[in-house]
Amino acid sequence: MTLDGAALERLGKRVRAGGAEKYHAANAAKGKLFARERIALLVDEGSFVEDGLHANALADGLPADGVVTGQASIDGRPVCLMANDSTVKAGSWGARTVEKIIRIIERAYANGQPMVYLVDSAGARITDQVDLFPGRRGAGKIFWNQVRASGSIPQVCALFGPSAAGGAYIPAFCDVVAMVDGNASMYLGSDRMVEMVTGEKTTLEEMGGARVHCAESGVGHFLCKTEADALDVVRRYLSYLPANWTSPPPAAPAVAAPEKVDLAGLVPASERQAFDMRRYVKGLLDADSFLEIQALWAKELTIGFGRLDGQVVGVVANNSMFKGGVLFVDSADKATRFVQLCDAFNVPLLFLSDVPGFMVGTAVEKQGIIRHGAKMITAISEATVPKICVVVRKAYGAGLYAMAGPGFEPDATIALPTAKIAVMGAEAAVNAVYANKIAAIEDPDERAAFVAERRADYEQDIDIVRLASELVVDAIVEPADLRTELVRRFAAARHKDRTFSRRRHGVTPV
Numbered sequence: 001m002t003l004d005g006a007a008l009e010r011l012g013k014r015v016r017a018g019g020a021e022k023y024h025a026a027n028a029a030k031g032k033l034f035a036r037e038r039i040a041l042l043v044d045e046g047s048f049v050e051d052g053l054h055a056n057a058l059a060d061g062l063p064a065d066g067v068v069t070g071q072a073s074i075d076g077r078p079v080c081l082m083a084n085d086s087t088v089k090a091g092s093w094g095a096r097t098v099e100k101i102i103r104i105i106e107r108a109y110a111n112g113q114p115m116v117y118l119v120d121s122a123g124a125r126i127t128d129q130v131d132l133f134p135g136r137r138g139a140g141k142i143f144w145n146q147v148r149a150s151g152s153i154p155q156v157c158a159l160f161g162p163s164a165a166g167g168a169y170i171p172a173f174c175d176v177v178a179m180v181d182g183n184a185s186m187y188l189g190s191d192r193m194v195e196m197v198t199g200e201k202t203t204l205e206e207m208g209g210a211r212v213h214c215a216e217s218g219v220g221h222f223l224c225k226t227e228a229d230a231l232d233v234v235r236r237y238l239s240y241l242p243a244n245w246t247s248p249p250p251a252a253p254a255v256a257a258p259e260k261v262d263l264a265g266l267v268p269a270s271e272r273q274a275f276d277m278r279r280y281v282k283g284l285l286d287a288d289s290f291l292e293i294q295a296l297w298a299k300e301l302t303i304g305f306g307r308l309d310g311q312v313v314g315v316v317a318n319n320s321m322f323k324g325g326v327l328f329v330d331s332a333d334k335a336t337r338f339v340q341l342c343d344a345f346n347v348p349l350l351f352l353s354d355v356p357g358f359m360v361g362t363a364v365e366k367q368g369i370i371r372h373g374a375k376m377i378t379a380i381s382e383a384t385v386p387k388i389c390v391v392v393r394k395a396y397g398a399g400l401y402a403m404a405g406p407g408f409e410p411d412a413t414i415a416l417p418t419a420k421i422a423v424m425g426a427e428a429a430v431n432a433v434y435a436n437k438i439a440a441i442e443d444p445d446e447r448a449a450f451v452a453e454r455r456a457d458y459e460q461d462i463d464i465v466r467l468a469s470e471l472v473v474d475a476i477v478e479p480a481d482l483r484t485e486l487v488r489r490f491a492a493a494r495h496k497d498r499t500f501s502r503r504r505h506g507v508t509p510v
């Protein structure tokens, strides 16, 4: 087939228009943009170069085989990207779709450039399964490539519609997933399939909607009101990360911490009183620099990227506003993955500790709190980026270990003047050691005096000056001086030796 310029232009125009008008109209009615509009909104104007525009051009009704792939720049930095076109067979994957996706991930990996996935797909095109599903370059190869690229290049997904069955694994293998509320969903079996297999009547939203995944399953990281918000999150996320694992994260001009944030005043003296650690984080970091990740899931732990004097840091902080800041299975998993992400992309870690320890009891033991906690402690141990542990109020029990305490090769352990570090809180400790003696004292006044005395002894044992004199903490720092102290210490640790262990990889507790 030969084409003159006009015919080539007509063909290109037809392909760029995507699927039938009725599918465009149905998407527009749901507030969904066309795949090419999403790309235009995301990348620098005029920077997009497309591959495989004519994929499946000889077939009827399969323009570009339902996926747009290519290279572009975001804020002047090169990226590779793919965008499902849900106006073509609901964005399902045919053989060329799969080949295009595989090729663009391979390109991103080879070039050391971030890979962006704009997902809106029915998963494998069931009618074409022999061509796309089982072979060496079938859909499985997409996931193999994503796993190989994980930790080598940033991979970020914005999810605008369904992400069905095998398709749900594209987001799952990304570092983070932004989901548009009301339209995005992820699930292994559709509502129809679930009813057929299990008899359960459900909806895509109820089973795998954006709120479910961002607040309950933890598979989603950012709940976004609109598609434009989701694309903003992608841009913002990439702004904290290097192009690949061999480079440092991009620095920004230094910006002062927000004025008038009285960090000391934010932390109540009484351990029984909760405070919102997110305010503390924002008061410590450069103004408006904190990007919280998984803000709705496992809220007892706050994680996210921010900047200190322009340099990127990853923050892991206990938040006593939720479940008292105790670590549960989900918060341990949340920390594990974030610490690995930061370590992979050379982002220094700041731990802000106010932790009573890991949760105890039948429910969490059955959920495997021990292995989840061990996973978190494994990630903290294996992280070789600069890491600083600040005990803001308390670090009790294995919570101290999970927050990169002194045994975990932090570049510094810093305590605020009122901080407490102990195997457990005073009340629990006195009860653990003296329960029999306390029970044997009949007179209530005598009993109260006994408990108060033991408590005072215990408090003296864990006095922070004593711990500093024993070199458990490296410095006791006034809250007003903390930011400057951290800036200096992170700068000093920037070029540290990052070797950890002589081996291929560890055996992670799962």
Ligand SMILES: CCC(=O)SCCNC(=O)CCNC(=O)[C@H](O)C(C)(C)COP(=O)(O)OP(=O)(O)OC[C@H]1O[C@@H](n2cnc3c(N)ncnc32)[C@H](O)[C@@H]1OP(=O)(O)O
Pocket (backbone or CB within 6 Å): 088, 089, 090, 092, 121, 122, 123, 124, 125, 126, 127, 139, 162, 164, 165, 166, 167, 190
């Ligand atoms: C690796 C293993 C796998 O991935 S197995 C993949 C299994 N996938 C699924 O079970 C998803 C089936 N599809 C759906 O549930 C719906 O189409 C979803 C994704 C919710 C979208 O719904 P909606 O926007 O209403 O579109 P629709 O159902 O009207 O479909 C539009 C046209 O696309 C087609 N389509 C849809 N999904 C597939 C598919 N997986 N394979 C082949 N074709 C598919 C529909 O038949 C429909 O086609 P047509 O326009 O009627 O010709």
